Amino acid sequence: MHKESAIREPLILGDKTFKQITDDVCRPIENQAPRGWYILITIATVIALYGVGCILYLIGEGIGTWGLNNAVDWAWDITNFVWWVGIGHAGTLISAVLLLFRQKWRMAVNRSAEAMTIFAVIMAAIFPGIHMGRIWVSYWVLPLPNQFGSLWVNFNSPLLWDVFAISTYFSVSLVFWYIGLIPDFATIRDRMTKPLTKKIYGLLSFGWSGRAKHWNRFEIVSLVLAGIATPLVFSVHSIVSFDFATSVIPGWHTTIFPPYFVAGAVFSGFAMVQTLMLIVRKVMHLEAYIHTKHIEYMNIVIMVTGSIVGVAYLTELFMAWYSGVEYESYAFLNRATGPMAWAYWVMMTCNVISPQLMWVKKWRRSLTFTFILSIVVNIGMWFERFVIIVTSLYRGHMPASWAYFYPTWVDVGVFVGTIGIFTVLYLLYARYFPVLAISEVKTILKSSGENYKDGFGAGEGYYGADGSHGHDHHESHDEVVENTKHEETVAELSEEEIAKNKSTLLDRIGTAEASEADDLKQISGVGPVLEKTLNSIGIFKFEQVSKMTSEEYNLLDSLTKSFPGRAERDNWAAQATELMTK
Amino acid sequence: MADKIIYAMYDDDDKLLDGARMLVSKGVHVNEVFSPMPIHGLDDVIGVRHTRLGIASFLYGLTGLMLATLGMKYFMIDDWMMNIGGKPSFSYLENLPAFIPITFEFTVLCAAHGMAITYLLRNKTLPGMPASNPDPRTTDDMFVMEIRTAENTKYSADDLQSMVKSTAIVELDEKTV
Numbered sequence: 001m002h003k004e005s006a007i008r009e010p011l012i013l014g015d016k017t018f019k020q021i022t023d024d025v026c027r028p029i030e031n032q033a034p035r036g037w038y039i040l041i042t043i044a045t046v047i048a049l050y051g052v053g054c055i056l057y058l059i060g061e062g063i064g065t066w067g068l069n070n071a072v073d074w075a076w077d078i079t080n081f082v083w084w085v086g087i088g089h090a091g092t093l094i095s096a097v098l099l100l101f102r103q104k105w106r107m108a109v110n111r112s113a114e115a116m117t118i119f120a121v122i123m124a125a126i127f128p129g130i131h132m133g134r135i136w137v138s139y140w141v142l143p144l145p146n147q148f149g150s151l152w153v154n155f156n157s158p159l160l161w162d163v164f165a166i167s168t169y170f171s172v173s174l175v176f177w178y179i180g181l182i183p184d185f186a187t188i189r190d191r192m193t194k195p196l197t198k199k200i201y202g203l204l205s206f207g208w209s210g211r212a213k214h215w216n217r218f219e220i221v222s223l224v225l226a227g228i229a230t231p232l233v234f235s236v237h238s239i240v241s242f243d244f245a246t247s248v249i250p251g252w253h254t255t256i257f258p259p260y261f262v263a264g265a266v267f268s269g270f271a272m273v274q275t276l277m278l279i280v281r282k283v284m285h286l287e288a289y290i291h292t293k294h295i296e297y298m299n300i301v302i303m304v305t306g307s308i309v310g311v312a313y314l315t316e317l318f319m320a321w322y323s324g325v326e327y328e329s330y331a332f333l334n335r336a337t338g339p340m341a342w343a344y345w346v347m348m349t350c351n352v353i354s355p356q357l358m359w360v361k362k363w364r365r366s367l368t369f370t371f372i373l374s375i376v377v378n379i380g381m382w383f384e385r386f387v388i389i390v391t392s393l394y395r396g397h398m399p400a401s402w403a404y405f406y407p408t409w410v411d412v413g414v415f416v417g418t419i420g421i422f423t424v425l426y427l428l429y430a431r432y433f434p435v436l437a438i439s440e441v442k443t444i445l446k447s448s449g450e451n452y453k454d455g456f457g458a459g460e461g462y463y464g465a466d467g468s469h470g471h472d473h474h475e476s477h478d479e480v481v482e483n484t485k486h487e488e489t490v491a492e493l494s495e496e497e498i499a500k501n502k503s504t505l506l507d508r509i510g511t512a513e514a515s516e517a518d519d520l521k522q523i524s525g526v527g528p529v530l531e532k533t534l535n536s537i538g539i540f541k542f543e544q545v546s547k548m549t550s551e552e553y554n555l556l557d558s559l560t561k562s563f564p565g566r567a568e569r570d571n572w573a574a575q576a577t578e579l580m581t582k
Numbered sequence: 583m584a585d586k587i588i589y590a591m592y593d594d595d596d597k598l599l600d601g602a603r604m605l606v607s608k609g610v611h612v613n614e615v616f617s618p619m620p621i622h623g624l625d626d627v628i629g630v631r632h633t634r635l636g637i638a639s640f641l642y643g644l645t646g647l648m649l650a651t652l653g654m655k656y657f658m659i660d661d662w663m664m665n666i667g668g669k670p671s672f673s674y675l676e677n678l679p680a681f682i683p684i685t686f687e688f689t690v691l692c693a694a695h696g697m698a699i700t701y702l703l704r705n706k707t708l709p710g711m712p713a714s715n716p717d718p719r720t721t722d723d724m725f726v727m728e729i730r731t732a733e734n735t736k737y738s739a740d741d742l743q744s745m746v747k748s749t750a751i752v753e754l755d756e757k758t759v
Contacts, residue, residue: 164687176694210619213705228639
């Protein structure tokens with residue numbers, strides 16, 4: 001197994017076992033949702049419905065209800081589109097790029113980040129849809145045979161590239177996310193007891209059974225999908241930037257746009273991941289899996305990408321001056337000092353200055369600070385797109401048509417509405433889906449779990465009957481094997497002794513009839529074969545098991561001979577007591 | 583004799599791996615392993631062959647690449663030579679740079695979806711399929727090895743059982759087919 005340096009902070013805190021990982025992730029799904037969830041989803045639904053109302057009003061009345069004017073023909077719509085697509089980038093970056101780099105900490109956040117990606121891209125897709133004006137002919141963006149003299153879409157246009165990029169990105173992210181979800185849905189399916197929920201999760205899990213061959217394929221599919229999703233992520237936001245960069249508008253046609261947009265997307269996406277994960281870990285009690293170190297890692301990504309964005313801003317300014325093109329120079333001078341300078345300086349403060357604060361270790365490890373900063377970055381990145389779009393357009397080549405931009409209530413309503421829809425989707429996800437990649441987290445337990453790193457691992461009962469404990473085989477362990485084997489060898493007993501032990505055992509724990517038998521298999525450690533053995537001795541009920549102490553365990557071991565010491569280690573008595581009360 | 587299936591259950595992936603190594607070294611054929619997570623190194627031990635899905639994905643990608651090229655050649659050059667800004671599309675090669683983004687996207691689209699669909703079909707994991715894991719705990723914390731007596735004719739069922747018991751199992755189950 002892959003070993004990890006002891007000085008690296010563990011990724012899973014506490015003394016977790018495989019079982020506990022499953023329990024911790026499934027608990028929110030199995031239990032009643034907290035009251036806060038209902039309050040939040042009610043508020044979010046109201047906002048979402050208001051947003052849907054605004055969208056319907058917009059479609060009914062036309063784009064004129066937005067604040068667009070003769071000069072500013074793109075504003076909040078495309079700003080929101082780019083903002084949401086950018087947010088989406090973190091999910092794929094975490095699940096694909098970090099998979100290729102074998103960054104294990106991704107496993108704590110990849111599932112939720114991918115969910116965020118998918119919902120964010122859905123929100124983004126709303127905007128090009130509605131800003132077309134006639135949404136009912138939006139299928140015209142596809143190259144379909146038609147009656148207009150076979151008029152095809154323009155494959156030279158970045159806007160069409162965007163159609164292909166966004167739809168590919170959305171569908172591939174969805175597939176990537178779902179393939180990872182299948183084994184975890186199977187885990188939930190196998191835990192559910194209510195027939196309906198079991199049926200639903202059974203359908204969602206596609207009948208996954210965890211066969212060795214399937215896991216073999218699973219790993220390759222994940223790896224290949226990560227391999228092709230990585231260039232996809234970079235291409236998508238590059239193409240979004242081409243929407244601007246291939247135009248002839250001063251302030252837009254710069255070659256730095258693709259890398260600058262991609263870095264900005266990752267920057268804003270990670271900020272949104274931080275905002276969401278800091279809430280999720282707290283509310284769903286996942287502090288052992290998503291802890292300060294994970295937050296710090298993400299803050300470092302924010303710091304690096306934020307710095308790239310900062311350098312890009314300064315490069316733009318330099319190029320505007322150095323190029324000697326007066327229109328270009330004016331565009332940037334106007335951004336920084338014109339009537340909309342306030343937006344520019346909001347952007348500069350939130351995106352250039354704030355990530356630099358992450359150099360301070362104490363701050364980037366502070367959860368409160370991170371939360372506040374992540375919101376600051378989200379705001380800053382919205383303003384970045386607003387600045388690029390609106391402040392380049394409102395004072396174009398012709399001073400006669402210069403104008404200012406004021407959003408209308410429809411602009412605001414649609415934007416706030418998408419935040420509402422996004423929140424509704426995310427809340428539903430957090431309630432019914434496994435928010436942590438259960439099977440993936442289990443694979444890192446032994447290399448990055450705190451317990452295993454400290455050298456014990458899985459707590460009691462982890463040392464097997466033969467004293468082996470999995471991670472490595474050096475000499476000291478071999479001695480342990482010898483010793484434990486000696487201790488646990490059960491002497492062969494004569495038939496009278498067996499009969500005597502049997503009656504002594506039954507005297508102490510009480511007798512029972514086969515007709516009133518409990519399902520002893522419910523006790524962890526008891527399988528069908530062992531149950532039969534127990535039944536043959538005369539143990540049928542939890543009540544009997546619950547009365548066992550170490551003496552009875554020894555008697556039992558002498559009779560069953562199969563798993564010496566097992567009953568005591570697993571504390572059957574305590575388990576049985578608990579099962580009796582159920 | 584009826585085919586018996588022995589399910590050897592472990593509570594740890596490494597214990598199962600050690601057990602499988604031991605059994606295989608004695609010539610036992612391990613039919614299947616059910617686990618809640620991938621067990622690295624197991625495939626070679628129990629003889630699961632490496633998947634060819636990667637190659638399949640490459641071929642799907644090539645198909646996408648070809649389709650995109652042919653499609654855009656037809657739409658933009660042959661069927662309707664679109665004149666954009668006084669720059670007509672005379673040949674595919676001259677216009678190639680403009681076609682690269684969509685060619686790339688379509689290649690990725692076909693490679694990803696082709697592979698995903700193949701994966702689900704080959705696994706027989708599709709909506710509505712019944713689960714076939716022998717114990718519900720195999721998706722939680724149980725690692726189960728399935729051994730069939732019919733595939734291990736040189737050992738008797740009892741021999742197999744005692745061999746399995748000598749590994750670090752926590753439970754044993756049997757099923758007669």
